[in-house]
Amino acid sequence: MTLLVKVVKIHLISEQFDKAGNRIDYKEVNKILWELQKQTREAKNKTVQLLWEWNNFSSDYVKASGIYPKAKDIFGYSSVHGQANKELRTKLILNSSNLSTTTMDVCKIFNTYKKEVWEGKRSVPSYKSDQPLDLHKDSIKLIYENNQFYVRLALLKKAEFAKYGFKDGFRFKMQVKDNSTKTILERCFDEVYKINASKLLYDQKKKMWKLNLSYSFDNKNISELDKEKILGVDVGVNCPLVASVFGDRDRFIIKGGEIEKFRKSVEARRRSMLEQTKYCGDGRIGHGRKKRTEPALNIGDKIARFRDTTNHKYSRALIEYAVKKGCGTIQMEKLTGITSKSDRFLKDWTYYDLQTKIENKAKEVGINVVYIAPKYTSQRCSNCGYIHKDNRPNQAKFRCLKCDFESNADYNASQNIGIKNIAKIIEKDLKKQKSEVQVNENK
Numbered sequence: 001m002t003l004l005v006k007v008v009k010i011h012l013i014s015e016q017f018d019k020a021g022n023r024i025d026y027k028e029v030n031k032i033l034w035e036l037q038k039q040t041r042e043a044k045n046k047t048v049q050l051l052w053e054w055n056n057f058s059s060d061y062v063k064a065s066g067i068y069p070k071a072k073d074i075f076g077y078s079s080v081h082g083q084a085n086k087e088l089r090t091k092l093i094l095n096s097s098n099l100s101t102t103t104m105d106v107c108k109i110f111n112t113y114k115k116e117v118w119e120g121k122r123s124v125p126s127y128k129s130d131q132p133l134d135l136h137k138d139s140i141k142l143i144y145e146n147n148q149f150y151v152r153l154a155l156l157k158k159a160e161f162a163k164y165g166f167k168d169g170f171r172f173k174m175q176v177k178d179n180s181t182k183t184i185l186e187r188c189f190d191e192v193y194k195i196n197a198s199k200l201l202y203d204q205k206k207k208m209w210k211l212n213l214s215y216s217f218d219n220k221n222i223s224e225l226d227k228e229k230i231l232g233v234d235v236g237v238n239c240p241l242v243a244s245v246f247g248d249r250d251r252f253i254i255k256g257g258e259i260e261k262f263r264k265s266v267e268a269r270r271r272s273m274l275e276q277t278k279y280c281g282d283g284r285i286g287h288g289r290k291k292r293t294e295p296a297l298n299i300g301d302k303i304a305r306f307r308d309t310t311n312h313k314y315s316r317a318l319i320e321y322a323v324k325k326g327c328g329t330i331q332m333e334k335l336t337g338i339t340s341k342s343d344r345f346l347k348d349w350t351y352y353d354l355q356t357k358i359e360n361k362a363k364e365v366g367i368n369v370v371y372i373a374p375k376y377t378s379q380r381c382s383n384c385g386y387i388h389k390d391n392r393p394n395q396a397k398f399r400c401l402k403c404d405f406e407s408n409a410d411y412n413a414s415q416n417i418g419i420k421n422i423a424k425i426i427e428k429d430l431k432k433q434k435s436e437v438q439v440n441e442n443k
């Protein structure tokens with residue numbers, strides 16, 4: 001197991017709004033950010049000064065007394081880092097976590113070169129004006145909206161932030177230029193990768209701010225997954241997701257209904273809005289009708305966005321379950337193509353979208369996805385293999401006519417779906433049943 005730490009560089013476009021929803025000019029935002037650069041420089045130089053003074057003090061102290069002084073006795077903090085933070089925190093408008101990241105960084109660098117500085121081989125570090133802004137990992141929040149990544153950065157102390165009247169923090173649109181960057185951001189967003197302390201820099205050439213986003217991941221879980229252990233996933237009508245390992249009573253269920261509920265509430269509003277626009281007429285208010293219809297049409301976007309976010313959440317939870325169970329393979333029914341079930345799915349491509357997201361996230365953690373033919377998996381008894389449509393007295397329930405095995409219908413389907421080479425097994429089951437029927441008829 002190795003922890004890999006990497007950095008991806010992304011240019012940012014300022015997207016600040018005030019409380020009334022008006023866009024704040026990027027020049028105003030730049031002014032604040034440049035001030036923060038100055039303060040970062042000040043913090044760094046002040047920390048170096050403290051470190052240097054402490055170093056000299058310690059040296060004198062040892063010479064005089066034979067023992068090293070304890071920072072705790074002098075500062076009340078166990079290190080210079082604590083003292084630097086205390087002195088700077090009240091003075092500067094920098095977010096405290098970011099400030100602490102900056103001062104910690106300076107302490108680390110100083111300690112690395114302390115000996116060389118002491119011996120006169122290197123000068124005391126001094127920081128110039130265009131310092132990158134340090135970002136504590138908790139100061140970075142990725143946002144995914146409408147197929148676009150944004151980032152919200154906590155840059156100021158809360159009390160300072162309130163003064164500027166921003167609505168939603170320092171929010172930037174991320175300029176994602178290639179697929180590999182997009183994939184990295186998706187994995188950070190899905191928490192497959194962890195975001196670390198990062199840096200915000202000003203790119204003089206492009207006159208833009210640039211985020212050097214640091215992320216890390218390890219491959220511990222991935223190597224422990226057993227390719228022969230299969231998680232059967234039923235993407236269904238009653239529940240959006242039911243998954244289980246064959247022979248395991250434990251199951252993963254997402255009851256869902258969120259998307260449908262959201263869609264209904266939004267569509268009810270849409271209908272009432274369209275009702276109102278009808279009465280506006282066409283000729284009387286010029287282009288009135290077209291204009292008035294617009295907000296109603298945007299509702300479609302809203303539903304799509306909600307569905308997107310919800311499916312991300314569902315698929316992430318499913319993959320977590322697969323990893324927890326040690327499954328190296330996921331089996332699902334192929335939902336495209338002409339099958340007995342296709343119409344019910346294609347009515348609403350939500351399921352197709354969900355399946356695509358599961359597939360993508362599975363690949364990220366090294367889980368194989370195997371698609372199987374969606375025939376008879378809901379009619380087959382996972383206990384004895386008997387296939388009959390009457391095994392399902394209703395949508396939700398499964399009861400085997402032959403062995404009396406009873407269970408939740410989706411769970412039973414997921415059990416079948418999780419069997420290796422299930423398509424061939426079903427073929428055999430059907431042949432066997434056919435011959436049994438013939439034998440019975442010949443009697």
Ligand SMILES: [Zn+2]
Binds near residue numbers: 383384385401403
């Ligand atoms: Zn049975």
